[in-house]
Amino acid sequence: MPAVSKGDGMRGLAVFISDIRNCKSKEAEIKRINKELANIRSKFKGDKALDGYSKKKYVCKLLFIFLLGHDIDFGHMEAVNLLSSNKYTEKQIGYLFISVLVNSNSELIRLINNAIKNDLSSRNPTFMCLALHCIANVGSREMAEAFAGEIPRILVAGDTMDSVKQSAALCLLRLYKASPDLVLMGEWTSRVVHLLNDQHMGVVTAAISLITCLSQKNPDEFKTCVSLAVSRLSRIVSSASTDLQDYTYYFVPAPWLSCKLLRLLQCYPPPEDGAVKGRLVECLETILNKAQEPPKSKKVQHSNAKNAILFEAISLIIHYDSEPNLLVRACNQLGQFLQHRETNLRYLALESMCTLASSEFSHEAVKTHIETVINALKTERDVSVRQRAADLLYAMCDRSNAKQIVAEMLSYLETADYSIREEMVLKVAILAEKYAVDYSWYVDTILNLIRIAGDYVSEEVWYRVIQIVINRDDVQGYAAKTVFEALQAPACHENMVKVGGYILGEFGNLIAGDPRSSPLVQFNLLHSKFHLCSVPTRALLLSAYIKFINLFPETKATIQEVLRSDSQIRNSDVELQQRAVEYLKLSSIASTDVLATVLEEMPPFPERESSILAKLKKKKGPGVVPVSELEDGKREGGELNGGGDRGPDSAMSASNASTPSPSADLLGLRSAAPVSAAAPSAGSLLVDVFSESGAGGPAAAVNDDGFLRFVCKNNGVLFENQLLQIGIKSEYRQNLGRMYLFYGNKTSVQFASFSTTVSYPGELQSQLNVQTKPVEPLVEGGAQVQQVLNIECITDFSEAPQLNIKFRYGGALQNITLKLPVTINKFFQPTEMAATDFFQRWKQLSQPQQEAQKIFKANHGMDTEVLKAKLLGLGTALLENVDPNPENYVCAGVVQTKSQQVGVLLRLEPNAQAQPGVQMYRLTLRSSKDTVSKRLCDLLAEQF
């Protein structure tokens, strides 16, 4: 309760509240409240009008009850009545009730708005303030709609009291934040800016919050505020601490206002006007100077206020990033704070320095504090400060101090907090890579990293090492040696084993000369770790073993022995088992030449942005560390090393697949689609060896190919995956067709609730009619069911109907959608005609829209017989001896639909020597209907 005048004590309210507080149980409290509510209801209902005092008292009680968590559904009217009272306390309670309990009841809102409007237009400043506070407290859209126009007027009116202006500015800010679209800019905006010159500091403080918010959205409109803000700032800064009596806080003149001004300036670029800029620089210098002065008070408030201004000034300096002098001074000032007693100050100093480090002017200055920062990293008690120190070290690192910083970070990593370890690891990895002059140093660093914090080394980090080692010839031998040594530790991290396995598998031969690291020793070392590793690592090790067989034929027997052991060849993990089986087979069947080709050294990775950097960015979110700057730095030193997003494991298989090597399915078995895609094309001896296991079956994604394959073909396999095979057989006569679909269950388990539906995308519904007979809902394991589709072509069409297949396999619902290979050309009737007839008709169809032409590259060889077969399969008649050029093909046919018949003439002109090595076709189609020509042309262009 606010201070109340005499006789305003509201004893009843006090008694009620104390009653409630004395209640022993919830039930008792509810009873008391019920009783009170009934009392208030009877009072409000009563015939004689209540006086303002009791009205206020009861509204207060209702408010209290509401705040206790009970529903209040009456009394709003009385509260609204209070608004029109002339007594401050009554009005205040009324507004309080409205602010807390407002609901969008149309009737009341109108009354409330009316009362608010009255108060706003009254001359009484306290009433105006109350009304403004109510608007701001509610802050709803309705309020904004009603008063967004009114408040700016009050704000800029000449005769408004200062306190009201203050409230109006904050109220407008609130409305703008809640619903920015309703607060319209207008001529008042320019006058708001001039509030910065107001005599009253409170008004300026309130106005500046508003201006900052507004100028962030539309900077241009408020451009003029910069010079005003600068002059205001300079007045404050240059004033003695006694000048601004009420606004001096512990000897600091107007600290809040100064901070806000500095923050406002941060919304704009440095002022172009020389005078203004000079004044601003002067101000900033004064602030920096003041920081050096001995404190006027020992109170913490004094230093807090002073430092707040200082930090705000420094961020402005950083924002401008154009005054080397100031930047260096700021940096020195922060350097002092780095050793301050106050933890918060150290934190802020480290944080600001992080941004300073990215400026070219102050980078050197920041670097001078390296010792202090390293010290902070080691000795700081607060983890968040240590984190900032790590950030700063990362930011200040460059070629000159990289070794030191990386070494320090590595040594810190051993004791670092778990929460920041992963980030630290990423940073070390990035710095080591970016500033590596000597790659042996890089390899050492990363291996150390894995040794110290193996659990926090993400996949990306060790992928990266391998990419770099593979791309740099000079470091491979060293890497192999170091890895070999590292693996000799009795306990090493799994990531180390991965790196070790990979590098020894690739470059083990480089150190095999030394008897201490002879091939067998290397193998035994790797194999000693095998049993402690997870499945993916084991898989990688198996690949390393097969590479060993290639590199060192003398180990073949030993490794084959290992592969043949039951624990490999009968491993319960399919992946491991398959690798073991295949590698064993490969090593025993293939000749050394084949082996050497298959197991060739990995080709270099393509240069790309480091994936670690991407990971760090993702981890930190934008704007925490100037990563972008770092990235630029990396581009500068771009020759450094290669990159690649792919992990080496997948990269291994992918790169092998791109070289025509039959081992494509060896290294990434079942892991990715490219394997199966590559397998058939690689069609050489080894595919046969592995055919029974290698054929994983094409994935569902290939269906589009399947669709196109059927343009010139009526029978075949439409779709196949691990579970299901769909065969197709179709026949067409005139505008009718019949299609047989054979669903084969490839598993031994039955499919339940098997169902198929045909859907028509686009306009197809009216163009094509497909009738299906439902299939049996159960498909037994290994069984095949047949479905017949009757197709009727009503008019020409371009889309294909879709077949959706749903079934339950082992509890999981499978859903497959396929395009049914029903195309317009299926309804062709071949027409034989002589050359003269053909050319006559050809000429008849000479309108531009009747012709469709396409020139395209040949996808397949230009084999005459194949081409002829395809054209016949299309359904047209192939006309011999029509075209004067015997190379060309000419066809004719009629597309039969229910509504009409469309004659089609086709001409295909192959050009075997269009360009060296490229074969081109020109396909021309003429028909009496433009859509038909177009569709047929599109379909056929994919076929040759």
Add this chain to the structure above:
Amino acid sequence: MIGGLFIYNHKGEVLISRVYRDDIGRNAVDAFRVNVIHARQQVRSPVTNIARTSFFHVKRSNIWLAAVTKQNVNAAMVFEFLYKMCDVMTAYFSKISEENIKNNFVLIYELLDEILDFGYPQNSESGALKTFITQQGIKSQHHSKDEQSQITSQVTGQIGWRREGIKYRRNELFLDVLESVNLLMSPQGQVLSAHVSGRVVMKSYLSGMPECKFGMNDKIVIDKQQGKGATSDDSAKSGKQSIAIDDCTFHQCVRLSKFDSERSISFIPPDGDYELMRYRTTKDIILPFRVIPLVREVGRTKLEVKVVIKSNFKASLLAQKIEVRIPTPLNTSGVQVICMKGKAKYKASDNAIVWKIKRMAGMKESQISAEIELLPTNEKKKWTRPPISMNFEVPFAPSGLKVRYLKVFESKLNYSDHDVIKWVRYIGRSGIYETRC
């Protein structure tokens, strides 16, 4: 099994805390307080699971009794135990209140040690407990070895609820049939649900080790007797009087094997107060009162309510403590009541009109009419019209249960069935007796 037992006052302060198993820590005490006693939303379920710990609570006035366990116990068992525990405490210091619990905390801990062992409930018969847990100090030298061994043999023996060698000058027996009748009726007078839950409570002051036999008008027993050759006239008469018992439970003293085979209730009674059986019936219930409500809404701000109650039992009997509770809408601003009999008052704290009648004979009717003024509210929340509830007490059993006999045999001592003075009383009370309006 029960891991611990806590007693709290209304503020959630712990009065008694007894932990039986290690898996219950002190934090369980706080968990219950925070999540149940001080919960923002009133917790209505008697079983609460907090962090894999189950809390079973019962509330007696302002006192909370909570049994805690981490295991999957039989909830019915735990509640049975808690009720027994309340009975035992009542037997020792009458009312369960914060003050009584504080004054008797040593006794309560002693009791808790006795009736729960490692979380397993033990003999909780207050009669038996009173023989060795007394509220006075025990002078051990006065306790002879005999006496101690007697207690032991009794407590561990076959008849744990009665000790030997009890002697009374007057052999007396009190039998109360206490029933509570529950009803939900539609405004049109259709019975939506009705059942009677009854108890047979006895107080026996008998010497020696008497064998008692209790007979009532159980339908199965009566039918069996008819089969044995009663006349058709008889059967019609007795058939009318017999009742069908849906389910029943007995005090541990009743020989269940005999009940199963012959459906006769025979037992050696404990000394003093005990509950012989509990039962429930749902058929042919005599509803002592009929409530006829009439509610009329006159405009938005007025409500007229008229309620008639009719007593529906023998005119010679008198019902007592009749109370009718008519709920009023939440926006009631004033009430005028007129009633022919008794006193009626609007109780704002309960949002109801309470009409009280001290006595009312059978086959009578009485009426109340009230005008309720309402305050127009902003929200058009419809009043849900909660049912009108009623409380009363009648001197008969609404289920129709009749005690046919209660025989006492004591072969060793020289008193016979005729020498025992027997008192039988029927009390029918209202349970949840509601009529929708």
